[in-house]
Amino acid sequence: VQLQASGGGLVQPGGSLRLSCTTSGFTLDSYHIGWFRQAPGKEREGVSCISSVSMSDESTYYVDSVKGRFTISRDNAKNTVYLQMNSLKPEDTAVYYCAADERVRGPCSPLLYYGMRYWGKGTQVTVSS
Numbered sequence: 001v002q003l004q005a006s007g008g009g010l011v012q013p014g015g016s017l018r019l020s021c022t023t024s025g026f027t028l029d030s031y032h033i034g035w036f037r038q039a040p041g042k043e044r045e046g047v048s049c050i051s052s053v054s055m056s057d058e059s060t061y062y063v064d065s066v067k068g069r070f071t072i073s074r075d076n077a078k079n080t081v082y083l084q085m086n087s088l089k090p091e092d093t094a095v096y097y098c099a100a101d102e103r104v105r106g107p108c109s110p111l112l113y114y115g116m117r118y119w120g121k122g123t124q125v126t127v128s129s
Helices: none
Strands: 002-006 009-011 017-024 032-038 045-050 060-062 070-075 080-085 094-101 123-127
Touching: 002 094, 017 032, 017 094, 017 123, 032 070, 032 080, 045 070, 045 080, 060 070, 080 094
Parallel strands: 009 123
Antiparallel strands: 002 017, 017 080, 032 045, 032 094, 045 060, 070 080, 094 123
């Protein structure tokens, strides 16, 4: 199982970025996929996840601080999960990681708090004027 996040960069407050999580070595829609972030001096935080089709209903979840601004989606043909981030704020600045897990039946939401089994390298997102 391999995952690689990309698409980070420097953006002004109010701007947008789309992160991509490119995956290989497993069937994408059989796994829960999540996005996590870690800011300097802070603990890792679960941001969003999309549930497995085979173990749940492909439902999506978001931490309160990003609801209405971030959207997670999956393209099985491209083995890629996206995180569209709009209306970015300075407090969104962090290293963003994507992760995968196939062990939990039901929705992915608990894994935003407990973490996932497989992790990719992160991509830096900086929101600053």
